[in-house]
Amino acid sequence: MTARNLLLLPGDGIGPEAMAEVRKIIAYMNDEHGSGFVTDEGLVGGSAYDAHGVAISEGDMAKALAADAVLFGAVGGPKWDDVPYDVRPEAGLLRLRKDLELFANLRPAICYPALANASSLKPELVEGLDILIVRELTGGVYFGEPKTITDLGNGQKRAIDTQVYDTYEIERISAVAFELARTRGNRVCSMEKRNVMKSGVLWNQVVTATHKEKFADVQLDHMLADAGGMQLVRAPKQFDVIVTDNLFGDMLSDVAAMLTGSLGMLPSASLGAPDAKTGKRKALYEPVHGSAPDIAGRGIANPIAMIASFAMCLRYSFNMVTEADRLETAIANVLDKGIRTGDIMAEGARQVGTVEMGDAILEEFKALSA
Ligand code: IPM
Numbered sequence: 001m002t003a004r005n006l007l008l009l010p011g012d013g014i015g016p017e018a019m020a021e022v023r024k025i026i027a028y029m030n031d032e033h034g035s036g037f038v039t040d041e042g043l044v045g046g047s048a049y050d051a052h053g054v055a056i057s058e059g060d061m062a063k064a065l066a067a068d069a070v071l072f073g074a075v076g077g078p079k080w081d082d083v084p085y086d087v088r089p090e091a092g093l094l095r096l097r098k099d100l101e102l103f104a105n106l107r108p109a110i111c112y113p114a115l116a117n118a119s120s121l122k123p124e125l126v127e128g129l130d131i132l133i134v135r136e137l138t139g140g141v142y143f144g145e146p147k148t149i150t151d152l153g154n155g156q157k158r159a160i161d162t163q164v165y166d167t168y169e170i171e172r173i174s175a176v177a178f179e180l181a182r183t184r185g186n187r188v189c190s191m192e193k194r195n196v197m198k199s200g201v202l203w204n205q206v207v208t209a210t211h212k213e214k215f216a217d218v219q220l221d222h223m224l225a226d227a228g229g230m231q232l233v234r235a236p237k238q239f240d241v242i243v244t245d246n247l248f249g250d251m252l253s254d255v256a257a258m259l260t261g262s263l264g265m266l267p268s269a270s271l272g273a274p275d276a277k278t279g280k281r282k283a284l285y286e287p288v289h290g291s292a293p294d295i296a297g298r299g300i301a302n303p304i305a306m307i308a309s310f311a312m313c314l315r316y317s318f319n320m321v322t323e324a325d326r327l328e329t330a331i332a333n334v335l336d337k338g339i340r341t342g343d344i345m346a347e348g349a350r351q352v353g354t355v356e357m358g359d360a361i362l363e364e365f366k367a368l369s370a
C-alpha cells in the first residue's frame with residue numbers, strides 16, 4: 001500500500017497537547033490496521049520564531065507542500081505579541097494557506113446532543129444543529145494589496161487594507177459549497193455586503209451565475225452578512241451550508257462555533273483544488289480554537305476539535321469514510337457517557353484532563369473498530 005504522508009505542525013500553546021492525542025490514534029491505526037501513515041513533524045508560529053526567527057521555515061514549508069495532508073495545532077501567545085508583524089505567529093498559518101492554495105475552508109458547526117446545554121443559546125435552538133460554513137480562505141482583505149500604514153506627515157497615519165475578489169475565486173468557492181450541499185441538506189446561503197461593497201456585488205452575481213449554470217438543483221438563498229450573523233444566533237437551524245468570504249467567514253464561524261457549546265469542539269479542513277493529474281487536493285486540518293495560552297501546559301485542554309480535525313483528514317484526504325465516521329461516533333459516545341473536559345463540564349458529568357479525554361476516545365474508537 002502507498003504511504004499516507006502526514007506533516008504534523010503542533011504549533012504553540014495547547015497545540016502540542018492536543019496533537020499528542022491524535023498521535024495515539026495514528027499509532028493505533030498503523031499498528032492494528034496497517035493504515036500506513038508516515039508522519040513527519042515541523043514547527044510553526046511562535047515555536048518556529050524561537051527556533052528560526054520566522055513563523056515557518058522554508059524547510060517546513062517544503063515538507064508541507066510535499067505531504068498528502070498537514071495537521072495543524074494552533075499558533076500564537078502573549079510571548080510573541082511584540083515580534084515584527086511579518087514574522088508574527090499567525091503569518092505561518094497564512095503562508096501555509098496561501099502557498100498551498102487552500103482556498104476552501106470547511107467549518108462544520110455540529111451540536112452534539114450531549115452538549116446542547118453547554119451552548120449560550122437555549123438548548124432547543126441548537127439541539128441537533130448541523131451547519132457547514134464554507135469560508136473563502138486565500139483572497140479578500142486578508143491578502144489584498146495594498147496593505148499598508150503610511151505616515152501622512154501631519155501627525156496622522158493612514159491604514160489601508162484591500163478587499164479584492166476575482167470571478168474565478170468566487171466561482172471555485174461557490175462550487176465547493178454547492179457540491180457539499182448536495183451531500184447534505186441541499187441548501188446554500190451566500191453571505192456578503194452587496195449593499196456597501198463592490199466585492200459583495202460581484203460575489204452575489206458570480207454565486208448566482210454559478211448556481212444557474214451548474215447547480216440549479218441546489219436551493220440558493222442570499223443574505224447580507226450582518227443579517228446572517230443575526231440569524232445565526234436567532235435561529236441557527238435554518239441553515240445548511242453557508243458560503244462567504246474570508247473576513248466574514250472568520251467572524252461568522254466563531255459565532256457558529258459558540259452555538260455548539262465550546263470552541264474546543266470544532267474541527268476544520270482547508271482544501272486546495274484537485275490536481276489535474278492525480279485528483280488529489282492539498283489539505284490542512286486544524287481545530288477552530290486558538291492556542292489558548294492561558295491554559296497551555298496544564299493538561300486540561302479539550303483535544304476533541306483536534307481529533308475531529310483528524311477525522312476530517314481521514315474523510316477528505318484519504319477517503320477513509322468508515323474510519324472517519326467511527327472516530328466521530330467515538331467522540332459522540334464519550335460525550336454521551338458524561339466524560340467532559342473543563343470547558344464543557346456539566347453537572348453530574350465526570351471532569352477529565354486532555355490525556356484522559358484522548359484515551360477515552362481512543363478506547364471507544366478501538367471498540368468500534370474491532
Ligand atoms: C482562524 C483564525 C485565523 C484567521 C488567524 C489565527 C490568522 O482566526 O483561522 O479563524 O483569522 O483566519
Ligand code: MG
Nearest residue numbers: 250251253254
Ligand atoms: Mg478566526
